[in-house]
Amino acid sequence: MNHDAARRHRRGVVLLGVAVGLLGTGCGDASDTTPDGSAAPAGTAAPSTTTVCAPGEVPLMVDRALLAFLSKAKAVHRRADVAEDTGDRATALAGLDALVAGPRPVGEPPSPEVREVLADTLARTAALRSEGGDHAGAERDLARGLSLVPERNLFRGRLMEVTGVVAQRRYEALLAAGDTEAARAAKKEAITAFDEAVAIQDEVIRATLK
Amino acid sequence: MSGDKRGEAPVVLRPSVRDDARDAATEEAVVALRAWVGPPDHAADPDATGTGDGEPGGGGGLDAPDHEALLALTLGEEVAQHDAGERRAAARLRAALEGRSQSHEGEVRGLAEFAEALRWAAAPLPPEAEVEPEVLLALALGVEAEVSDEVRRQADAAPREPLVTAIRSAAGLGPELDELARRRLLRRALGRPASRPGGDRRWVVATGGALAALAAGVALWVGGVGGGGAATGEPPTTAVTRRMERTPPSASEAARTSRSTVELFDPAEPFAARGGESDRVERILASRASDLRRNRFAAWGVR
Numbered sequence: 180m181n182h183d184a185a186r187r188h189r190r191g192v193v194l195l196g197v198a199v200g201l202l203g204t205g206c207g208d209a210s211d212t213t214p215d216g217s218a219a220p221a222g223t224a225a226p227s228t229t230t231v232c233a234p235g236e237v238p239l240m241v242d243r244a245l246l247a248f249l250s251k252a253k254a255v256h257r258r259a260d261v262a263e264d265t266g267d268r269a270t271a272l273a274g275l276d277a278l279v280a281g282p283r284p285v286g287e288p289p290s291p292e293v294r295e296v297l298a299d300t301l302a303r304t305a306a307l308r309s310e311g312g313d314h315a316g317a318e319r320d321l322a323r324g325l326s327l328v329p330e331r332n333l334f335r336g337r338l339m340e341v342t343g344v345v346a347q348r349r350y351e352a353l354l355a356a357g358d359t360e361a362a363r364a365a366k367k368e369a370i371t372a373f374d375e376a377v378a379i380q381d382e383v384i385r386a387t388l389k
Numbered sequence: 390m391s392g393d394k395r396g397e398a399p400v401v402l403r404p405s406v407r408d409d410a411r412d413a414a415t416e417e418a419v420v421a422l423r424a425w426v427g428p429p430d431h432a433a434d435p436d437a438t439g440t441g442d443g444e445p446g447g448g449g450g451l452d453a454p455d456h457e458a459l460l461a462l463t464l465g466e467e468v469a470q471h472d473a474g475e476r477r478a479a480a481r482l483r484a485a486l487e488g489r490s491q492s493h494e495g496e497v498r499g500l501a502e503f504a505e506a507l508r509w510a511a512a513p514l515p516p517e518a519e520v521e522p523e524v525l526l527a528l529a530l531g532v533e534a535e536v537s538d539e540v541r542r543q544a545d546a547a548p549r550e551p552l553v554t555a556i557r558s559a560a561g562l563g564p565e566l567d568e569l570a571r572r573r574l575l576r577r578a579l580g581r582p583a584s585r586p587g588g589d590r591r592w593v594v595a596t597g598g599a600l601a602a603l604a605a606g607v608a609l610w611v612g613g614v615g616g617g618g619a620a621t622g623e624p625p626t627t628a629v630t631r632r633m634e635r636t637p638p639s640a641s642e643a644a645r646t647s648r649s650t651v652e653l654f655d656p657a658e659p660f661a662a663r664g665g666e667s668d669r670v671e672r673i674l675a676s677r678a679s680d681l682r683r684n685r686f687a688a689w690g691v692r
Contacts, residue, residue: 237649241680249674250447256667292677293538296670332651337660344662376659385655 188232204288244284245292252278259303268307275304279323289327298324298334302341308346311353336379343372475521645680 255278262271279300283293301324309317321342328335346369353362466648650673660669 182537240686241645241647241677243681245647246674246678246681249670249677253667253674254683256670260667286647291649292647292673295650296673299660299666299669306663330649331662332649333654333656334651337662340659380656380659383651383659386658 192367200331239286239290242284245290248283248293249296252300253280254279256300256303263307268311272304272307275300279304294327295332295334298328298338300324301327302334302338305341305345309341309348314345314349318342321345330384331379333380333383336383338375339376339379343349343369343376346372644684645677650676 199238205387255274258274262268262274279297284290286293288294289297305317305320305324308314308320321338324338325335325342328338328366346365350362350365350369352367353359653672653676654669
């Protein structure tokens with residue numbers, strides 16, 4: 180290795196040091212996955228590489244991958260706001276669905292921030308689908324969101340409230356269709372979900388008073 | 390190492406590490422200068438668009454219509470075309486960077502101070518230097534080093550102001566740049582090699598990228614002072630990482646790890662069933678951006 184090459188190599192090492200210092204974490208790279216842990220579907224988003232830590236290797240640090248994900252989530256939700264304001268539910272849903280299916284910082288389970296943002300997003304997509312009459316799709320989103328936030332916190336509470344709203348809409352639709360039996364069951368589900376939402380909120384409030 | 394020659398002190402650092410840190414500081418500073426000045430038409434460069442807040446390219450109070458020409462002139466490069474206004478602006482900036490203009494805008498003056506710090510960091514040691522820079526750094530940072538009274542006297546006599554400025558800048562007390570601007574500058578400084586077609590580039594401006602490079606140098610030096618990578622023959626990157634692991638953080642310095650975001654929201658105000666997602670994500674993003682900034686400073690060894 181000649182002198183210039185050696186200098187370049189050393190400089191590369193120093194710059195790598197800069198990068199390590201800035202990232203604040205020292206794990207390897209991995210391809211992105213979906214919230215389910217599977218590979219992101221081809222074509223759903225630009226592929227990217229991000230930091231991954233084996234369990235117990237290094238604590239999950241707040242890093243650039245997380246910030247990138249949160250920045251993207253903010254933009255997607257803002258865009259959905261605009262679409263909803265103009266009554267374009269399909270466009271809003273398309274963007275939000277892409278966020279859920281797209282790349283995210285790797286980690287299993289995902290970092291709390293990622294789980295909570297995705298859960299909030301799924302609550303929104305569920306509400307949108309339900310408004311459009313797609314109750315089954317809404318319930319799928321809710322089930323997925325609830326699996327992301329098993330903790331009894333504000334995010335789960337919201338998911339339960341949306342669950343109640345979706346069940347209530349289904350109840351109304353079934354009632355209008357004359358399916359009294361199914362409507363009664365949907366109504367019961369709505370009440371149960373709302374009760375659960377209230378119970379979670381009570382727990383959250385009590386926890387803060389301790 | 391001269392410290393070894395004098396039989397002093399467990400203060401050791403591979404010369405190559407020190408040199409690399411200086412090289413990086415100089416190189417990245419020049420790249421960062423380009424980034425700070427920015428292209429004249431941000432719309433033409435998506436990377437440079439930013440958010441508009443704290444836009445570095447528009448923040449210096451510089452009125453030159455052609456920033457590339459101004460940059461080239463400031464660095465002493467020949468440019469094909471430039472007008473009188475550009476030449477005046479370049480001369481003004483150069484004077485500020487050289488510390489000859491005290492009446493310039495505060496931001497440029499701050500950059501000039503930091504430029505001095507970078508020059509100090511990048512300058513080669515004079516052959517007759519008796520005090521190793523890492524010894525000076527160690528003493529300036531309050532690290533106990535077993536040095537002779539003579540070395541300590543020389544360290545006391547050495548110019549500390551540039552070092553203090555550098556450390557202040559690394560701690561976020563330097564030129565005002567918001568987090569997004571810092572990040573953008575850093576990305577450009579580390580990710581886009583600058584063409585360096587000759588010219589005397591002694592005068593450099595400190596911005597986010599330069600700050601990062603200098604801070605890395607500081608971290609490397611301090612790692613060496615602490616008997617880290619240089620003493621053990623570890624690569625510099627390992628030395629930095631080990632320093633992070635070695636230093637037990639206090640409560641205020643603890644690295645910010647990933648955690649639930651519920652603390653950001655008032656539990657007495659449950660989320661509405663409909664709406665509010667964008668505001669919530671924005672609040673989470675702001676919080677974690679702050680955490681990332683703290684982690685960076687912690688990684689640099691800044692307390």
